[in-house]
Amino acid sequence: MKYLKNNKGDTHVSTAVLIIISVVVGALILGGLWLLFAGDHGIMPTLNAEVRKLMGYTQELRVERYYNEDTGSYSIRYSYDGTHWSHADMPDYGSSAAVESIISNHSENDPIHAAIVRDGTQTYILTSTDGGKSWQEKISFTASAITHFYYGTSDALPVTSGSFSGERFVCRYKAGGSTYYTMVSDGKSWSKPTWSDLIPVG
Numbered sequence: 001m002k003y004l005k006n007n008k009g010d011t012h013v014s015t016a017v018l019i020i021i022s023v024v025v026g027a028l029i030l031g032g033l034w035l036l037f038a039g040d041h042g043i044m045p046t047l048n049a050e051v052r053k054l055m056g057y058t059q060e061l062r063v064e065r066y067y068n069e070d071t072g073s074y075s076i077r078y079s080y081d082g083t084h085w086s087h088a089d090m091p092d093y094g095s096s097a098a099v100e101s102i103i104s105n106h107s108e109n110d111p112i113h114a115a116i117v118r119d120g121t122q123t124y125i126l127t128s129t130d131g132g133k134s135w136q137e138k139i140s141f142t143a144s145a146i147t148h149f150y151y152g153t154s155d156a157l158p159v160t161s162g163s164f165s166g167e168r169f170v171c172r173y174k175a176g177g178s179t180y181y182t183m184v185s186d187g188k189s190w191s192k193p194t195w196s197d198l199i200p201v202g
Contacts, residue, residue, distance in 0.1 A: 061113055061132045063088055063099045078132035089134040090126065093119050103151050103169065105187055112187035114169050116149055125171060125183075125190055139183075139190040143173035147180065157182065160198040172197075 061080055068075040076090040076099075097119035104113045113132055117124040123143045126135040149171050150156060154163040161172055161182040169190075172182040180197040183190060 061102055061104065063090070063102055063115060063132060063135075065098065076135075086133070088132055090117075091124075091135070091137055093117055093124065096120070100146070101149050103149060105151050105167070105169070112169075114149075114151075114185075114187055116146060116171070118143075118146075123173065127187055127190075129188075138185075139192065141173070141192060142175065144176055145174040146171065147174060148172035148182075151187075158197070162198075 061078060062082060063076060063078045065074050066077055067073075074092070074095060076088040076092075077085040078088040079085045097117055100116045100118045102113060102115045105111065111129065111131065113128045115126045115128070115135060117126060121142050121144055122140065123146070124140045125138050127138055128135045148157060151169050152167050154161075154168075154170075157163070157170065157172060161180070164184055169185040169187045170182065171185075172180060174180050175196070181193045182197060183193055185191075
């Protein structure tokens with residue numbers, strides 16, 4: 001009778017154990033990868049968002065009215081991420097007024113934000129030079145609609161509104177009927193236009 005020379009003990013049971021261990025380890029690795037990169041709620045996206053906050057990467061400035069329960073009145077607050085809010089100093093135009101739009105010149109040396117506050121047809125343009133902490137009214141006027149409010153070149157305006165060189169703050173509004181006015185500013189000083197948009201002929 002001949003005995004088997006292979007005495008390693010490699011049986012079906014040990015092979016099955018190795019397969020089970022491989023499956024478990026693979027599942028753990030896949031689970032870890034899923035936790036790292038699982039959509040917006042994974043570890044990496046969350047960590048990336050926190051790092052961006054710490055490094056000062058911000059979104060657009062937001063300003064809104066809110067009811068202050070401590071004072072029993074409405075106050076103004078501002079935020080760059082929609083999560084962390086700080087108090088803003090802005091004139092109170094009454095409970096029906098609202099901040100309609102905010103634009104910026106995106107300058108690192110001389111940053112200026114401009115905001116439109118509207119209460120019905122009464123419109124106010126305010127500016128901030130300290131990142132949204134304090135706002136000053138620059139001009140007020142009556143407008144049935146605001147058609148353009150931006151910082152940039154005159155290319156975005158209709159040809160009837162005229163043109164200017166470089167980039168400027170622009171507010172084009174409808175005063176009533178078919179009359180449109182276009183204001184152009186450096187952001188610090190605003191003045192009402194004395195001429196309405198040209199009326200196209202033909």
